[in-house]
Amino acid sequence: MADRVAAPRAGRRAWSLEALFLSPTLLFAAFILVPLVALAVRGWQDGEVAERLASPFVLHALRLSIVTSTLSLALALIFGVPAAYLLARSRFPGHRLLTILVELPMVLPPTVAGVALLVAFGRRGAIGSTLSSMGLELSFTTAAVVLAQLFVSAPFLVRSLQAGFEAIDPTYEDVSRTLGVSDWRTFWRVTLPLAWPSLLSGAVLCWTRALSELGATLIFAGNFEGRTQTMPLAIITAFESRAGLSGAIALSLVLLAVAFLLLVLARVSRGRSRGDVS
Amino acid sequence: MITVDIQKRLGTFQLDVQFDADRETVVLFGRSGSGKSRSLAAISGLMRPDSGRIVVGGEVVFDSTSGVNLPPQQRSLGYLFQQIGLFPHMTVDQNIGYPLGGWERTARTRRVEDLKGLLRIEDLGARYPDQMSGGQQQRVALARALARPVRALLLDEPFSALDEALRADLRAELIRLRGDLDVPIVCVTHDLREAHLLADRIAVVEEGRVLQFAPRTDVFQRPASRRVAELTGVGNIFQARGLGGTQVEIGGHSFEVDAPVEAGLLVDVAIRAERCLLRRVDPAAAPPANCFVAEIVAELAFGNSYTIRLQATGPGPLVDIEIASHPYEVLGVATRKQWVVELPAADLHVMRRAE
Numbered sequence: 367m368a369d370r371v372a373a374p375r376a377g378r379r380a381w382s383l384e385a386l387f388l389s390p391t392l393l394f395a396a397f398i399l400v401p402l403v404a405l406a407v408r409g410w411q412d413g414e415v416a417e418r419l420a421s422p423f424v425l426h427a428l429r430l431s432i433v434t435s436t437l438s439l440a441l442a443l444i445f446g447v448p449a450a451y452l453l454a455r456s457r458f459p460g461h462r463l464l465t466i467l468v469e470l471p472m473v474l475p476p477t478v479a480g481v482a483l484l485v486a487f488g489r490r491g492a493i494g495s496t497l498s499s500m501g502l503e504l505s506f507t508t509a510a511v512v513l514a515q516l517f518v519s520a521p522f523l524v525r526s527l528q529a530g531f532e533a534i535d536p537t538y539e540d541v542s543r544t545l546g547v548s549d550w551r552t553f554w555r556v557t558l559p560l561a562w563p564s565l566l567s568g569a570v571l572c573w574t575r576a577l578s579e580l581g582a583t584l585i586f587a588g589n590f591e592g593r594t595q596t597m598p599l600a601i602i603t604a605f606e607s608r609a610g611l612s613g614a615i616a617l618s619l620v621l622l623a624v625a626f627l628l629l630v631l632a633r634v635s636r637g638r639s640r641g642d643v644s
Numbered sequence: 645m646i647t648v649d650i651q652k653r654l655g656t657f658q659l660d661v662q663f664d665a666d667r668e669t670v671v672l673f674g675r676s677g678s679g680k681s682r683s684l685a686a687i688s689g690l691m692r693p694d695s696g697r698i699v700v701g702g703e704v705v706f707d708s709t710s711g712v713n714l715p716p717q718q719r720s721l722g723y724l725f726q727q728i729g730l731f732p733h734m735t736v737d738q739n740i741g742y743p744l745g746g747w748e749r750t751a752r753t754r755r756v757e758d759l760k761g762l763l764r765i766e767d768l769g770a771r772y773p774d775q776m777s778g779g780q781q782q783r784v785a786l787a788r789a790l791a792r793p794v795r796a797l798l799l800d801e802p803f804s805a806l807d808e809a810l811r812a813d814l815r816a817e818l819i820r821l822r823g824d825l826d827v828p829i830v831c832v833t834h835d836l837r838e839a840h841l842l843a844d845r846i847a848v849v850e851e852g853r854v855l856q857f858a859p860r861t862d863v864f865q866r867p868a869s870r871r872v873a874e875l876t877g878v879g880n881i882f883q884a885r886g887l888g889g890t891q892v893e894i895g896g897h898s899f900e901v902d903a904p905v906e907a908g909l910l911v912d913v914a915i916r917a918e919r920c921l922l923r924r925v926d927p928a929a930a931p932p933a934n935c936f937v938a939e940i941v942a943e944l945a946f947g948n949s950y951t952i953r954l955q956a957t958g959p960g961p962l963v964d965i966e967i968a969s970h971p972y973e974v975l976g977v978a979t980r981k982q983w984v985v986e987l988p989a990a991d992l993h994v995m996r997r998a999e
Contacts, residue, residue: 547742
C-alpha cells in the first residue's frame, strides 16, 4: 500500500496486473470448488448418507485407513526426521544421490511403486521369498498397506522438513553447544522446535497422501475388506458394485471432510507456533 | 587465564594468531575478515585449528601435538555471538535457564532471577526475543552466557547490532560487570574507540596475524609498525631520517623523538593528531625545540572535535591536529591563521621499517 502511494505509476501498473490475473484465479478456484460442492449436494440429495456410512463395509475401511495412515506417518517420522536432518546439515558422499532417491517416489506413478514393492517384498520377491521362508508374509496383508503408504508418502515429510532444517540459522545450534548443552539435547530443544512449522506441514502432507493412497496399495496389498481395503479402495469397490455412485459419494464425503479438517488444523497450529527464524 | 597459539588454513586465508589474557580484557582489533572472529570460534571449540594449543583456566582444551580437542560443551566458556542468537521460541526466562538443564528447579529459578537482576532485566522474564529491543536482547544473551560458571568470556562484536545510544549504555554495563566476573574477557571489535574503551591490552589483527599485542596505550601511542599506526588512526605518519642520537629530520626540520635512530637511517615517525600542540608563541621569534611555524590549510568539524591541517610555512611537515570542540571555539583557533606547532618529543614515536 505504501509503495502505491510513493510510486503511483508503478502502483497502477501492479493494479492492472492484479485485475488481469483475477479471472484465471477465480476460474481456478471455481474449478476446485464446484466438484466438491457437487459432491456434497449430491450426497445430501441421495440421503441415507449416515445409514450407508454405518455399514460394516464402510466402518472397516474407515478404521483401516486411519490405523494404517497413522502408522505410516509414525514410521515416516521415525525414519524421515533423521534423514531430513542429515540431508539438511551434513555433506557426505552420495548426498545428491540420496536427495534424488528420497524425492523419486513423489514423481513415480503409485502403480509403479506397487509393482516394485511386490517384486521386492512379494511371496516370490527378492526379499519377500526369504521372509516367506521364515514364515513372514507381507504381500496382501495390512502390513503391506502400511508399506505401500509409507513408500509414497514419506518423501513429502522428508522434503518439507529438510527445507525447514535448512532454513534454521546454524548459529542457534552453535550457541546451544557453547552453552554446554549436548548435541542430542540441542536437537530436541532448539533445532526441532524451530523446524516445527515445516514438521507440521510435512506431517499433514504425508498423512493425507497416505490416506489417499490407492495404486500401490491395490497392487501390493490387494483389496480385501477389513484387511487391506482402505477408504480409497472402498470407494472404487462401491463404485463398481450395486450401490454404484451413491456408495462412492458417501465414502468420498468422509475422506473430503477428514482432509479438510487436517488442513485447517495444520494452518491454525502453524499460525500459533513461533517458528520465526531471524 | 587463556593462552592461544593457533594456525588454521581456510582456502587462501591463513590464520596464525598468538595472544593470552589474564584476569583482564583483551581486545582483538582489526577490520572485518581479518580473522578475529575465527580466533574466537577456535577458542570456543566451534572451529578446529590445524595446529597449535589453547589453554583455558589451566586446562588444555586444544593441543594438536597431543591430540586434545574438547568439544564446545566441555570448555566452560561464555560466548556472546555477533548475531545475539536468542532462541526465538523461548521466553527470556527460558533462554537464560536453558544452559541450566541439569539444575534442580528452585536453584535454577533463583539463578535466573539473580542474572536478571545483575543485568537489570527483571521485568522482561515473560517476553519473547522478538518483543524486545536489540539492547535488551543483548543483555539477555549476556545473562544466558553467564548462567553457568565460566572460565572466560568471549565477546564477538557484542555491540555492532545496536544503535549508538544503546551501545554506549551496554559498554558501560560491561565495564561495570567486568570487576565482578573476575575472568579473562576476549572481545572482538573493529571499532577503534570501543577497543580503547574496553581493553587492558589490544591485539591488532590483520590478514590472520597479530601485528602488535600490547597494553592499549602502547598500541595507540607506540604502534609497532606503520600498518598498526594506520589501523589505529594515528593521524600523522612522517618519513624521517636519523640524525644521530634521538634527533631526526622531518621535512627539513629537526625534531627530537622517543628513541635513538642511527644517522642516515630512514624510519617512520608517528604522532597522534590529539597529541600535537598549538603554542602561544610569537611566530616571529626563534621557535623552541620541536616547534615550527605553520598555517591552517583545512578545517574539519566532527561535532565533538575539530581536526585542522597545518602546513609548515618554513621547514617542517604537513600535520593534522585534533582539538576538542569547546576549547577550539573558545580560543578561536580558526581566527588566527598562523600558529606555532609543537610535536612533543615523548609523543613522536619512531617505527623501524621492515627489511
